[in-house]
Structure formats: C-alpha cells, structure tokens
C-alpha cells in the first residue's frame with residue numbers, strides 16, 4: 001500500500017487546499033505539521049530534503065516528492081481519477097481554475113493576510129492598495145467562474161474548489177468583502193462532511 005504524507009501548517013492556505021482534497025477524495029494519508037514561522041533549518045530533515053524552498057505543502061507519495069499546491073492538486077486528480085480528474089472536461093476545468101487561482105485570488109489574499117500579521121512591514125507604499133484593487137476584480141471574476149452551479153466543478157466540488165478554498169476561507173478574518181455568491185459557496189464548502197478547520201487538518205500535538 002502507498003504511504004502518503006502531507007507536510008503543512010494551519011496558517012498555510014496552500015497546505016489546506018491539499019489537505020481538503022485528500023480528505024474529500026477519501027485518500028488515506030498522514031498530515032505532518034511543519035512550523036513555517038520557525039527557522040527553516042529546524043524543520044524535519046525528510047521535509048528539507050524534498051521541499052526545494054523549504055515550503056509547505058509538500059506531498060510525499062512513498063518517496064516521490066510533489067510540491068506547489070496547484071500542481072499537487074492536479075497530480076491527485078489525475079493519479080486517483082477524482083475531484084475532476086475523472087474526465088477530460090473535468091481536467092481542463094481543474095487546470096483553468098487552478099491557474100486562475102494561483103495568478104489572482106491566491107496571490108492577493110495571502111499577501112493582504114500576511115501584511116496584517118506584520119503590520120505592513122516590508123510592504124512598499126501603495127502595494128496594499130494595489131492588492132486590494134486586484135481582489136476587487138478577483139471577487140467579480142469569482143462570480144463569473146462559479147456561474148449558477150453550486151461548486152466550481154458543477155454539482156460536486158473538485159480540485160479547483162479546493163484551490164479557491166485555500167484563502168477564500170479567510171475573507172472575513174482578512175477583512176475583505178465577499179460577494180453574495182462567494183458567501184453562499186463558502187457556506188456550501190463549510191458544510192461538506194470532509195471539511196475541517198485548518199487547526200484540525202494540522203493539529204499541533
């Protein structure tokens with residue numbers, strides 16, 4: 001049987017995306033916490049040997065490493081034929097959603113969230129305004145991409161929903177406006193039986 005290990009941290013929406021996908025698909029795995037706020041050199045040796053930037057998420061399938069949350073999600077969908085990976089149309093949808101998320105909503109929301117944590121230290125003048133302006137476009141495009149379906153992949157959530165969940169789960173904490181459609185999608189995602197809080201995905205033992 002394959003041994004699957006996900007390295008992550010509850011503050012990492014990128015890691016939450018992958019943890020959610022594995023649980024939604026019912027793929028047996030272990031989650032291992034990596035302290036992303038500690039000196040990288042203190043992180044587990046197996047993690048450092050396999051994550052080129054010492055970043056989470058890292059997925060190990062047996063001894064094969066997979067990094068970059070969007071690429072990991074696409075690997076899960078294709079390898080296990082799940083969460084959109086079952087059909088050519090589902091795979092195309094997954095690619096489009098994941099690339100959009102990484103370029104847009106998954107770029108500005110983590111930065112706005114991090115800026116609040118460090119009180120804006122290191123953010124050049126005007127950069128937060130620029131990030132907020134981008135998010136205003138992104139939330140309108142969120143509505144366009146979702147359309148009238150309950151999930152981005154249609155009647156059931158797929159890896160694209162997992163990707164978008166990564167940071168949209170925190171819109172209220174971040175203090176940015178959600179659209180009505182976004183709020184209803186958040187409610188549907190929150191109600192999924194496989195859904196967990198970030199702390200439950202990556203418990204601090």
Ligand SMILES: N[C@@H](CCC(=O)N[C@@H](CS)C(=O)NCC(=O)O)C(=O)O
Nearest residue numbers: 012013014036055056057068069070
């Ligand atoms: N583009 C990467 C981003 C990964 C990333 O930024 N990980 C952060 C946590 S969200 C991290 O591990 N930071 C710790 C560090 O850089 O030392 C992905 O999609 O997986």
